[in-house]
Amino acid sequence: MKIYNIKNLDFKYRKIVHYTLLASAFFLQILLIIFFYNEIFNEAKLDKIENEIAKSKNMKLHSRLAQLEFINAQNNFQNFIISKEDLSLQNYTSSLKQMIDSFDSIQSFSDSNANFKNHVRTQNSSEINDEKLRYKIDSLLNSQSLIPTAKNDLDFITVNQYNYKNVLNSIDIESYILVDSVARKGLFSRLGDAISGKVDVQKEKLNVIVTMKYGKKVTKGNIEEQLANAFKNTNNYYLDEFSNIKKNLLFIKDRESAFIKKNLELILYCNSILNNYEQAINDFHSDLENNFKNQYSTNKSIRNFSVIGLVVLMILISIAILYLTRFAFDYEEKLKTANLQIEQNLNFKNRVLGMLSHELRSPLNIITIFTNKIIKSTQDSSIKESLNAIQFTSNSLLLQANQILEYTKDQDKKPELKHKAFNLKNELDHIFNAIKPYVESKGNNFKITNDISDDYTVFTDNIKIHQLFLNIIGNANKFTNNGIIEVTTQVKLLKDNKLDFIVDVKDTGIGISKSDLKNIFNPYYQGILSEEVENLGAGLGLNLCKEIVELFNGKIMIDSEVNKGTNVNFNLYLHLNK
Template sequence: MNSINKISHFTGKINSSFIDSQKNFSNYKTYKDQISLDKYNASLNEISRLVDSLSLLTKGNQEFMKILKEKYQSENTILSLESDIDSIIETQLNPAKNNVSKSFKLNKFQYKKILDSIKTDSYIKVDSVSKKGLFTRLGDALAGKMDVQKEQLKITVTMKYNDKVVSGSIEDQFANMFNTTNKYYENQFKNLKNSFASLRDQDSKLTELNNKLLNLEAEIMPHYNKSLNVLQGNTQKELLDRYNANKAARSYTIIILIILMFVISIVLFSFTRMAFQYEKRLTTAQIKIRESLNFKNRIMGMVSHEIRSPLSIISIYSKMISSSIKDPEIKETFKSIQFTTNSLLLLANQILEYSKDENYSPKLNSKNFHLKEEINQIIYSMTSLVESKGNKIEVKSNLVSDFEVYSDATKIHQLFYNIIGNANKFTKNGLILIAMNVENNSGKQMNLKVEIQDNGIGIAENDLKNIFELYYQGTVSGKVNDLGVGLGLNLCKEIVELFGGKISVESQESKGTKIMFNLILSLV
């Protein structure tokens, strides 16, 4: 359709340009002015350009050329039309010298040149009288005879007529002047007559070419218009057929979509029903889980409550035995038992608090204590556990005894017990190195940096990114007995963040593990 519109556009413009050219030609025939002739030439140029464009456009349209039966004849006619247009324009723009007369201009008679060439010569002719004696003259006087000296004046005028010099009397020159003027204007009017005759011939030729142009236009354009109308009809029919086909396809598509939507609705209904049943089961399971959690909290609370009395008794007996024994080594052993028992009492109290409130969020229960003494007691209490697997503990620290802090000692116990316990669990006949360094942040706080390193079996690289996740045990779960449930490091991360610190792990398989963390503690 776009191609058809272009062809229709060019044919319309060609017809319009033909009409403009004939208007301008009519004006020229009427007024014989140069402006109308120039406009006529401009219209012909525009027609030539449009015909070229139409030829290129139709040659590229195969459907149009099939319909245009007089293809070759039309092409030849178009070439003839272009040739005639070019000849008309060439005649007007570049006229031949022998075909077109020059524009007539009446020249003035150049009389000044003749006047400037006039020369006048004067001649005086004197008839002299012979001299006579005295008596001879007296005798002539008496006889009445008289001898007189005669003078004759002769004037000659010379003029130049068209490089021809003519001499004569004044009367002759005036006669020559009028004859020359008459001949000059006779030639001028003869040229004027020839010029008008030549213009009539040119106009006749121009009219003949213009008529031929009109005939060619009348012969060519109907072919294009007829073919264009046929192509438009075919295209509209084709579009109508496609529209009907698309309409039918759209109707079938809508029917198929309705059926498909019906099927999907049935499937969705089935899934919704299944989801409802699963939701019902999940609700039932949630109720059971809640009941199980309540039962678990009840058991934990009961165990935590009941375990405090035996631990208190163990602590009292340890204290009594330690005070009655004088052997320093045994005394220190009972002190460790007492310290461990007190730590278990603190943990049991925390578990009892958790069991009372499900939404209980961990927080620091701070008190005053000496940091170095507390950490040394923790490490000493775990020495026997570490030595049971053939491991040794080595401590490097810059802690001084006068550091008294206000913080949560129980959570520090949990932190060290879990990390040292993990190092001992994954190491056999090895070394557990504990390095502690204290930095003063300000006059009221200190930063305790701790590194606990072992040379045990290590952690796989794939497990390092998940090591702090809840219940994560990694690939070593099959290599270690009494592995636990994967709560230790997650709990350690939670405790370290409560103290405002950070924790990280470095490890390689078969080369050991290093755990680094820091705690921000308030100074007393």
């Protein structure tokens, strides 16, 4: 029982379904390529963006650390200005260095990421220069060594004692007595001075001279003068000492003012850098998140559309395969019916061919018998020659009928040579005599050059040789009118009792084009000149000739030009009959 009914299948849609299946398979491959491209390349883009987002978060952390260290540095700076403690100064220096490290990390990322660098440039028309920042911090750190701390303040305010020992050790004292002399007077003069109260008394005076050395300067004087000099020098010494302390304090104050000024400049510059980096990092991070969302959405859309497209195409392919499967089953049934019909037709054809070949043998045998009787009864040589040609032709037809009958019995039987001993020259003469009237019937001049000795008796298949000459000369005659057909035969004696039988057939017919020469030996090929020739045939002659030549281990070649005739050359290897 048939599962499918061939009448229910509309074969006119077969091509549409077939091309739909091919198109679906093609688009399926495209979708798969898109899908894999999305999974490989677009996912890689997504991973890259995700990695940059992680780096941007790390940059945010460095920025916050830089801000925190900046704030700690300023707090430590204020503590130092107030307390002059070494610890505050050390903490201030440490915070600045850690802030620089954070800036270096951000700058390193900026150098390696052009996108982030563009964001940084967008925030500031002049590019942030970390070298300038580092120079400001280094300059600030170098200047802090000149700022006094609580630990070394006394070094600046200590007054050196006056070196009084050297002065005391240089004191040299000299003393002497001075006596004032009185003029001598007489007695009465002295009494008168006594009465009047005028008394001149001799006076004695003690003088002390003090010599003191102040460095290289040496001074002499009495005690009062030297004491005054000592106090004066001491006073001048301490005035100079306090003047120097005042100068040092003013210098320190200037240094401290410069230190504060540099710190203020650093505050302004760091604030600018921190703000720029913070805004650039935020913008960069925001752009990355937007890119990640867009890329993720794109990848998801491609994946979804690819899956939907794959499902739709698979449905179409399934439907097309289902239809083609049904068509295949139905067509298989049709082929079975057709094969059965072909087998019946072949059996009928073989039966007809067998009957024809079998029934032809009797008339051909009768023709041979009557031609033999006529040959024996007539003395006219021309009639005998014609009758011999008829007898040769009927014998050839009888042999071919026998071959047809054999092929109908066994279709898979391969062509083979049926060996028979015969004289090569006599056999060729029979062939040429039999075909000569046919050639001359079209007004062609038939030239034969048979340079073969009468001594060569060969053991091979003469029927195949008949077929070769009949087909090749027949083709030459078919394409030549009122021309010349020339046949040249020769042999070369080889080793091991072999002959190389060489045949050359030339005609002056219409020739063969170069394009046709490529296919001339193909079965059923008739060429582009077939319209110019009546009764062209089936195109099997030359193909059959090639098969026969190859049975003899020979080669066949054709050389031709349009309107310049054709030259057919072949050779056969024949065995001499011992």
